[in-house]
Amino acid sequence: MLWIWIGLIVIFVIVEAATVQLVTVWFAVGGIAGLIAYAFGLEIWMQILIFAVVSAVALAVTRPFVKRFTKGRKQPTNADRYIGQEATVTEPISNELSKGAVRIGGLEWTARTVDNSEVDKGERVTVEAIEGAKLLVKRN
Known part of the structure; x- marks a missing residue:
């Protein structure tokens, strides 16, 4: 044994x-x-x-x-600074159609809404989170 x-x-x-x-x-x-x-x-x-x-x-x-x-040892990235910031919708956002984009900090980002609402081009949104290479936003 x-x-x-x-x-x-x-x-x-x-x-x-x-x-x-x-x-x-x-x-x-x-x-x-x-x-x-x-x-x-x-x-x-x-x-x-x-x-x-x-x-x-x-x-x-x-x-x-x-x-x-x-727990919680998330490595912050430069993109994390966009959370809480406002962005301008450059392509209408539709989670259902998996499309949409916003401009923030001089860069274009793929975007989706946190509440599955649709947002038109030109509207202002607030960045709530980042998921991969997509910004999750909500309408202002």
Whole structure:
């Protein structure tokens, strides 16, 4: 059983290193606990129970902290400065027809409305968000 625990720990660490998503680190911690249980001579069912409980507790305790620190790390771009700014419609916007464009900051952008409304050429709109290479706008 010694080599099974060591093998599991190694596999979990390799998978974690390959994914960098904190997917299996909790199971590696549980594997270490199972290995310690083996070292104390506990029966196999007890080792597995300790592995499962320690893995679950490690996941439950650390996951909220990890999510808080990794969430919201959006890389701002130069285009983000357009959010909240006004733009002029240069091609009528129709989400249904998948067409429309606006001019802002001297550049022409593909545009769609956030509320699926249609906007005529020449109208002023406010940029609400950026989705890929499209501005999501709302009528002023």
